[in-house]
Amino acid sequence: MSGFGERVAFAFRCFFAILLHADIPSDIAQKLVKPAILVPRAPATATPSVSRLKEVERPAAEAFDRAVQMLALLQRDGRLIDFLAENISAYPDAQLGAAVRTIHETCRQVLDQYVKLEPILNSEEDQPVTVPAGFDPAAIKLIGNVAGEPPVRGLLRHKGWRVKEVKLPPLPQGAGRMVVALAEVELS
Numbered sequence: 046m047s048g049f050g051e052r053v054a055f056a057f058r059c060f061f062a063i064l065l066h067a068d069i070p071s072d073i074a075q076k077l078v079k080p081a082i083l084v085p086r087a088p089a090t091a092t093p094s095v096s097r098l099k100e101v102e103r104p105a106a107e108a109f110d111r112a113v114q115m116l117a118l119l120q121r122d123g124r125l126i127d128f129l130a131e132n133i134s135a136y137p138d139a140q141l142g143a144a145v146r147t148i149h150e151t152c153r154q155v156l157d158q159y160v161k162l163e164p165i166l167n168s169e170e171d172q173p174v175t176v177p178a179g180f181d182p183a184a185i186k187l188i189g190n191v192a193g194e195p196p197v198r199g200l201l202r203h204k205g206w207r208v209k210e211v212k213l214p215p216l217p218q219g220a221g222r223m224v225v226a227l228a229e230v231e232l233s
Contacts, residue, residue, distance in 0.1 A: 113222050114213055118159060120226045123152035127226075159213050165205030174201045 119125040128148050133141055156162065165184050168174050176185055178195040184205060187197065216222065 107216070110216050110222050111213060113225060114216060115159070116225045117222070118155050118213075119152050122155045123148050125152050159211065160208060161210040161212075162206045163209045165207050166201055167204070168201050170201050170204060172201055173198060 116126065120127065125148060128144065136144075166174060175198050176187065176195050180195055184207065187199070188202065189199065
């Protein structure tokens with residue numbers, strides 16, 4: 046798999062693990078004593094920061110429903126699940142490229158509409174960066190020849206992503222949603 050494909054797959058695994066509070070590394074899980082979401086407090090400045098976020102209890106079932114809802118939105122608008130479930134090995138690269146462009150654009154629009162992301166480190170990839178002492182290991186992963194104590198200097202291999210804001214539509218009343226996309230049957 047290409048570096049880009051690996052990054053996309055990793056981003057989806059992390060996104061849904063966080064939404065579902067499952068398969069989260071132990072150092073992050075320790076911080077999640079109960080299922081919670083981060084809700085911005087009243088803004089003191091124009092730029093939100095993690096230090097101004099407070100934890101609000103939210104039922105685990107709703108977090109699960111929200112993860113399914115996000116999948117449903119990506120499927121509805123971008124046909125992402127159809128694409129990922131398809132065996133693409135038989136298709137020529139040119140045909141895949143055309144399909145991926147459309148899926149990429151529509152899924153990106155879904156993210157832009159419902160989930161605002163920001164880079165964790167706002168520097169250019171493959172350029173030198175300094176990781177300060179006291180950095181958050183849940184946000185920055187040191188790779189390669191890791192020795193000594195921060196501050197450390199290395200090359201930025203990936204900026205990382207953090208959720209800045211989530212604006213999903215209200216969930217329907219009643220039981221949790223397990224349907225990502227309705228089955229369609231055409232009658233004649």
